[in-house]
Amino acid sequence: MTIALPPETAKTVPDTASLAAPEIVRGAAVYFDGTCSARNDVAVEAGAAGLRITAHRVLDEWSYAELRRMSSPEGVLRLGRSGETLLARLEIRDTVLAGTIEERAETLDRGGAAERRLRRKVVALSLAAGASLILTAIFGVPVLASRIIPFVPLAAERKLGDAIDKQIRSALDTQHLGPAFACGAGTGEAPGRAALDTLVRKLETGAALPFRLNVEVVRRSEPNAVALPGGHVYVDEGLIATAQTPDELAGVLAHEIGHVAYRDGTRTVLQTAGLSFLFGMMLGDFIGGGAVVIAARTVLKSSYSRRVESAADAYSVGLMEDIGGDPRALGNILARIVADKAGDDKDRRMKILLDHPETRDRIAAIDALAASRPTMPLLNAADWSALKQICSAPPAKGATTAPGDGR
Amino acid sequence: MTTAEALNPAPSAGAANFLGKEAAYWRLRIKGAALLMVTLGLYRFWFATDVRRFLWSNTEIGGETLEYTGLATELLGGFLLAIAILVPLYTAIAGTALALAFDKAEEATAAISFAVLVLLGQFALYRARRYRLTRTVFRGVRFDQHGAAWPYALYALLWWSIAVITLGLAYPWAQASLQRFKMRHTCYGDLLGSFEGSGSALFLRGLPIWLLVVGPIVFAFFALGAMIDWDALSRVTADGENGPLDLLAGNIGFHRIFYIGAVALGTSIIAAVLLYPLFQAVTWRWWISGLRFGDVSVNSRISIAQVYRIYLRFILYIVPFMLLVMIVGGVCVFAGSAMIGSNHGSALVQLVSSAVTLGLYVVIALGASTIYQVVVTFAMWRLAVQSAELSGATALAAVRASGLPSSALGEGLADALGVGGI
Numbered sequence: 046m047t048i049a050l051p052p053e054t055a056k057t058v059p060d061t062a063s064l065a066a067p068e069i070v071r072g073a074a075v076y077f078d079g080t081c082s083a084r085n086d087v088a089v090e091a092g093a094a095g096l097r098i099t100a101h102r103v104l105d106e107w108s109y110a111e112l113r114r115m116s117s118p119e120g121v122l123r124l125g126r127s128g129e130t131l132l133a134r135l136e137i138r139d140t141v142l143a144g145t146i147e148e149r150a151e152t153l154d155r156g157g158a159a160e161r162r163l164r165r166k167v168v169a170l171s172l173a174a175g176a177s178l179i180l181t182a183i184f185g186v187p188v189l190a191s192r193i194i195p196f197v198p199l200a201a202e203r204k205l206g207d208a209i210d211k212q213i214r215s216a217l218d219t220q221h222l223g224p225a226f227a228c229g230a231g232t233g234e235a236p237g238r239a240a241l242d243t244l245v246r247k248l249e250t251g252a253a254l255p256f257r258l259n260v261e262v263v264r265r266s267e268p269n270a271v272a273l274p275g276g277h278v279y280v281d282e283g284l285i286a287t288a289q290t291p292d293e294l295a296g297v298l299a300h301e302i303g304h305v306a307y308r309d310g311t312r313t314v315l316q317t318a319g320l321s322f323l324f325g326m327m328l329g330d331f332i333g334g335g336a337v338v339i340a341a342r343t344v345l346k347s348s349y350s351r352r353v354e355s356a357a358d359a360y361s362v363g364l365m366e367d368i369g370g371d372p373r374a375l376g377n378i379l380a381r382i383v384a385d386k387a388g389d390d391k392d393r394r395m396k397i398l399l400d401h402p403e404t405r406d407r408i409a410a411i412d413a414l415a416a417s418r419p420t421m422p423l424l425n426a427a428d429w430s431a432l433k434q435i436c437s438a439p440p441a442k443g444a445t446t447a448p449g450d451g452r
Numbered sequence: 453m454t455t456a457e458a459l460n461p462a463p464s465a466g467a468a469n470f471l472g473k474e475a476a477y478w479r480l481r482i483k484g485a486a487l488l489m490v491t492l493g494l495y496r497f498w499f500a501t502d503v504r505r506f507l508w509s510n511t512e513i514g515g516e517t518l519e520y521t522g523l524a525t526e527l528l529g530g531f532l533l534a535i536a537i538l539v540p541l542y543t544a545i546a547g548t549a550l551a552l553a554f555d556k557a558e559e560a561t562a563a564i565s566f567a568v569l570v571l572l573g574q575f576a577l578y579r580a581r582r583y584r585l586t587r588t589v590f591r592g593v594r595f596d597q598h599g600a601a602w603p604y605a606l607y608a609l610l611w612w613s614i615a616v617i618t619l620g621l622a623y624p625w626a627q628a629s630l631q632r633f634k635m636r637h638t639c640y641g642d643l644l645g646s647f648e649g650s651g652s653a654l655f656l657r658g659l660p661i662w663l664l665v666v667g668p669i670v671f672a673f674f675a676l677g678a679m680i681d682w683d684a685l686s687r688v689t690a691d692g693e694n695g696p697l698d699l700l701a702g703n704i705g706f707h708r709i710f711y712i713g714a715v716a717l718g719t720s721i722i723a724a725v726l727l728y729p730l731f732q733a734v735t736w737r738w739w740i741s742g743l744r745f746g747d748v749s750v751n752s753r754i755s756i757a758q759v760y761r762i763y764l765r766f767i768l769y770i771v772p773f774m775l776l777v778m779i780v781g782g783v784c785v786f787a788g789s790a791m792i793g794s795n796h797g798s799a800l801v802q803l804v805s806s807a808v809t810l811g812l813y814v815v816i817a818l819g820a821s822t823i824y825q826v827v828v829t830f831a832m833w834r835l836a837v838q839s840a841e842l843s844g845a846t847a848l849a850a851v852r853a854s855g856l857p858s859s860a861l862g863e864g865l866a867d868a869l870g871v872g873g874i
Contacts, residue, residue: 077592082641082851084516084591115589116505118471118517123509130856134519134592167498167524171491318546322539340810 067093067149072142076104079131089137091145096124098135105133109150122146124153182323182345187352190315194308199255202311206275209310213273217265228262228282231438236431237262244295244424244432251368252302260298262435268382272301274310282436287385288378291424291432296361296375303360309353316349351403358407362414370423372415376408466842470834471517472510477830480506485818496867497527507830508588511837514845521594522587522860527867530583530860534576534868541568567609573869574605578634579862585638586857591848596855599637601862607633619666624658625651627735631742640745641851648749649742657734664723672716676709733759736832740840747847753839762831769823777819781812 069092076087076098087104090097095108107126115134117123122143124135137143147155154160218226225231229238245260258276265281272278278301280294288294304310324338358375365372383404424432484499501524508520545565578601585595611626628651638645733756740752785808842848 079592080853082591082593082853083849115519115521116509117519118510118512119476121517123519131853132521132589132592132594134589164498167495168487168491171494174494175492322542340806 070142070145072137072139074098074139074142075136076100077132077134077136078104079129079133087135089135089142091142091149096135096146107135109146110152112146112150112152114153127152178323179341182320182341183348186316186319186323186345187312187349189319190312193315194311197308197311197315202308203256203275205314206273206277206310209273210275210277213271213279217263217279220264222264226263228264228436228438234435234438237433237435237437240424240428240432241435243428244291245298247368247423248295248298248302248364251364252299252306254302254306258302258305264436268385270297270301272304272310274305274308276305278302278305285433285435287381289381290371290374291422291429292365292371292374292420293378294432295370295423296365296372297378299361299364299370300357300375302364303357304353306360307353307356309357312353313349317346320345355407355410358411359414362411366416368423369420371420373412373417376411376415379404379408379411466514466845468514468837468840468842469512470510470837471512472506472834474826474830477506478826481822481826485822489814489818497531498524500524500527504584507833511833513590514842514848516591519589520587521589521857522583526583526860527863530862530864531867532864533859533861534864537865538868541572569869570612571605571609572865574608575601576862576865576869578604578608579858580866581634581862582858583860583863586855590640591851593641593851593853594855594857595638595640597634597638597858604630604633619670620662621655624654627651627654627739628742631739635743639855640848641853641855643746643748643847643851646744647742648744649738654735654738657738658731661723661727661731661734664727665720668716668719668723672712675712729759729763730756732832736836740836745848747844749843751841751843752836753841754835755839758835758839759832762828762835765831766824766827769827770820773819773823774816777812777816781808784808784812 069090071088071090074087074089076085077083078085085100085104087098087100090099095106096112097103098105098107107124111126111128113125113127115123115125117136120138122137124137124146126133137146147153214226220226228234229241241260241262245258249258254276256276258278260278260280262280262282262285266283266286267281268283268287270278270280270284278298280298280301284297285294288297320342324341361375362372365374422429480502484495484502487495488499501520501522504520504522508518511518545568578597582597582601585597588595608630611622611630615623615626628647628649631647631649635645635647733754736759737752737754740750740754743750785805788804788808
């Protein structure tokens with residue numbers, strides 16, 4: 046809101062640099078003294094060192110150094126003094142007088158160059174802050190989560206696991222089978238359950254976890270498994286069907302035990318909270334910012350989960366070697382799971398593995414870690430075929446046996 | 453002296469005027485939105501300060517303009533202070549939730565946390581109002597607000613609960629009471645504020661709106677209630693067999709429930725959309741006409757037609773904007789996917805298309821908000837100022853200064869809590 050000088054009056058304004066005693070410029074203004082709201086119509090003299098404000102007598106004298114520009118409507122130069130608790134104001138509409146004062150008082154930032162410089166600095170600093178926030182999210186949050194995990198009591202993790210368990214179970218049990226959702230209790234399924242227990246006990250002994258594992262096979266056709274905080278592991282029926290050797294199944298179980306041992310459930314909770322704080326509170330409180338925040342969180346979460354998965358893979362390799370199983374079996378079953386999605390076409394199988402660099406890299410990392418030596422299968426042939434039959438009994442509809450339990 | 457008088461016109465006692473040009477405000481808003489996007493929102497403190505400076509300094513009362521003296525760095529400081537307070541608080545809430553949750557106390561914890569946050573939000577709004585008032589200077593004298601914020605927060609929580617429980621019927625009295633509280637603690641120099649608007653007056657003017665918006669839903673509930681066989685329902689609920697919903701459906705028929713519900717909800721939504729400008733006109737006029745400073749009183753002449761014109765203009769701006777963004781976005785996606793081609797694998801195409809979608813979303817959200825801010829918020833401010841008339845305004849020329857500027861903590865809290873401070 047600079048008042049531009051009209052060209053014809055510009056020459057009447059003296060150049061302060063070249064003249065020792067600049068000419069006094071006079072004009073009319075409105076003055077408020079800051080103690081009372083009364084309006085004073087005054088005459089202002091812009092001298093060499095400052096302004097003299099008069100109305101019959103001298104009301105005030107302000108030096109140029111203490112002048113500050115205050116926000117005003119267009120066409121008005123509103124002046125105040127720095128460091129004042131009284132809000133004395135001088136409002137000047139006279140363009141010649143206003144131009145002279147702007148020329149002589151450097152603090153008024155004529156043309157707004159200093160203000161623009163400040164704004165550019167703000168934008169640059171904001172960009173730096175944004176970058177630092179993103180780096181903190183990528184590197185700082187996982188480290189911080191790892192540091193905090195030892196202080197989270199195991200009992201709290203158990204509770205968390207129990208709470209998640211209820212939700213996960215009902216989410217997984219899409220057919221509402223209720224208690225029959227888990228395999229191993231139906232007719233002819235008991236030997237399978239016993240074989241599974243044998244395998245889990247071997248793994249558990251090697252892993253030396255601070256609490257007992259609770260592994261359940263459930264009637265779902267996906268080749269998948271999931272570990273919850275506190276040691277609850279769900280293995281889908283589809284995974285048992287996909288596994289060709291006991292060691293392949295054991296490799297996946299060892300991977301899930303890795304998640305339990307590293308307390309990855311608690312880690313996810315802590316990391317999510319950290320991200321929410323960084324991106325929800327510090328940034329993005331503008332309209333449309335919500336979407337940016339959600340996108341950033343999604344990308345970061347998948348980067349976290351990639352790191353967590355490779356750590357669990359490494360754990361699986363170590364545990365399998367400890368108990369004398371085949372550490373590469375995990376890689377074999379991973380490759381088969383990806384390939385099965387492509388169907389029987391050989392060429393497509395190769396291509397789909399290329400299209401999933403994550404899985405390909407995981408298999409390569411597993412092979413690099415694993416020492417190659419001959420191993421014995423972790424279960425004998427009889428136990429393995431029993432385990433393959435763990436879900437052989439047709440599921441009884443849960444809703445008829447125990448109403449309401451399936452939900 | 454004649455030239456001096458022409459340059460510095462003497463005030464015309466009670467007139468209020470708005471001097472700012474809409475074009476200048478468009479420039480301010482568009483530049484601000486672009487910088488918000490670039491700085492991930494951190495520019496908001498400077499943006500808010502610029503906006504307030506513009507609005508304040510172009511608001512003229514009795515020939516003199518207001519002045520906003522707040523600084524962006526103060527808002528930033530207030531925000532950082534608010535973060536320092538809220539982080540331990542959030543941690544405590546999360547910790548308590550983790551310790552208690554999964555027990556029976558889950559709902560109680562959630563309710564208490566919610567009440568604490570609402571209370572804190574009202575506290576923040578009151579303190580933020582104080583910050584703004586102490587940064588508002590008129591004729592070399594600042595406004596001020598005294599009184600503790602906690603009593604206000606409790607009072608507000610109480611009134612808003614009553615308003616919600618009564619389905620909005622108590623809203624006029626809640627507003628009147630809270631405005632009285634705020635204005636009683638507001639002053640301009642040594643001139644004490646007060647609020648004269650009565651809840652009953654607003655109630656009478658707002659009752660037709662309430663009847664058309666909330667009425668249909670209430671009516672539908674009563675209509676359905678009359679059709680239900682309550683004895684049968686309580687027997688079924690006691691037995692716990694099947695769902696009570698099945699019985700309801702058998703009793704009345706699902707399509708009938710659906711029909712009554714849809715008609716009621718549809719009527720209510722259409723009425724809400726059509727009557728919103730009317731509601732705005734009524735409440736603004738009521739509020740401005742209730743403001744008092746000592747013997748100075750304000751009268752608002754906002755007309756309903758003027759407010760409807762503002763909202764119609766918004767529709768005229770927002771619809772072409774949305775169409776334009778969609779066309780440009782569609783062309784971008786099409787051109788982008790044609791350039792990348794299909795031989796680069798699906799991951800890249802997916803990445804590019806989600807980035808474009810995200811960009812479009814941000815542009816739409818910021819653009820729509822900018823249009824709303826200029827075409828509606830700015831226009832409402834201008835209308836409110838221009839239609840206001842002061843009586844007894846000569847008293848404004850003899851006010852003694854008092855008060856000191858307050859901290860920006862309230863603004864920061866309101867911002868961090870997302871209760872609409874900045």
